[in-house]
Amino acid sequence: xxxxxxxxxxxxxxxxxxxxxxxxxxxxxxxxxxxxxxxxxxxxxxxxxxxxxxxxxxxxxxxxxxxxxxxxxxxxxxxxxxxx
Numbered sequence: 001x002x003x004x005x006x007x008x009x010x011x012x013x014x015x016x017x018x019x020x021x022x023x024x025x026x027x028x029x030x031x032x033x034x035x036x037x038x039x040x041x042x043x044x045x046x047x048x049x050x051x052x053x054x055x056x057x058x059x060x061x062x063x064x065x066x067x068x069x070x071x072x073x074x075x076x077x078x079x080x081x082x083x084x
Contacts, residue, residue, distance in 0.1 A: 030056045030067050 008083075030053040034043045045051075053067030 023059060024057050025059050026057060028057070029053075030055060030065075033067055 006033075030051055032049075033045065033047045033051045033053075035042045035046050047067060049071035050070040051067055052070060053065065055063065055065040055067075057063055
């Protein structure tokens with residue numbers, strides 16, 4: 001999963017000069033997140049049909065992204081996740 005997100009960020013950074021030399025700066029809402037299988041060309045929505053998230057590109061080249069699957073609910077109050 002981390003590889004997919006890093007690959008997405010890398011692709012967007014490399015593609016930036018293709019946009020008429022205008023910087024890709026700002027906050028962008030994620031509207032889809034898919035994997036395409038090279039052998040068949042089939043596409044699969046990795047985080048569901050409506051992922052929730054944003055990606056931020058700053059003017060100095062920094063990137064931050066948070067994308068979650070659709071339908072995730074907040075944890076109940078008082079419930080702790082065990083650490084390993």
